[in-house]
Amino acid sequence: MKHVDKSRRDRRWMDAAAVLGVGLLLAACASTPPPMEELAVGRAAVERANGPAAVEAPAELAMARDKISRANAAYADKNYVRARQLAEQATADATLAEAQARSVRSQKALTEVREGIRQLREEMDRK
Numbered sequence: 001m002k003h004v005d006k007s008r009r010d011r012r013w014m015d016a017a018a019v020l021g022v023g024l025l026l027a028a029c030a031s032t033p034p035p036m037e038e039l040a041v042g043r044a045a046v047e048r049a050n051g052p053a054a055v056e057a058p059a060e061l062a063m064a065r066d067k068i069s070r071a072n073a074a075y076a077d078k079n080y081v082r083a084r085q086l087a088e089q090a091t092a093d094a095t096l097a098e099a100q101a102r103s104v105r106s107q108k109a110l111t112e113v114r115e116g117i118r119q120l121r122e123e124m125d126r127k
Helices: 002-030 036-056 058-076 080-126
Strands: none
Touching (some): 058 080
């Protein structure tokens, strides 16, 4: 009889442990805070990159816009982990778009300076 009681007790402990484990898992999923800050930073980064990157880095800017849009959709679906990931990726893509745009503008400015120097040398050679 003691053997039967011990097996029932063991089963109860295992059931209790399983319920506790499931409860902890659900609590962990439910405790993911909404990524309000990440979304705000992502939106601001995309907005900031909008002007300069629209011409010089359209592909990178399009990726950032797509990801912030998907982040907003994930947020609306309460998939906060995915929303956070996409918002962070959108921020990185927007930052890349801005850097690419600055690089292109710098390259254009360098080309103009070199052309100005070339023209000055030609004028000096004529005199």
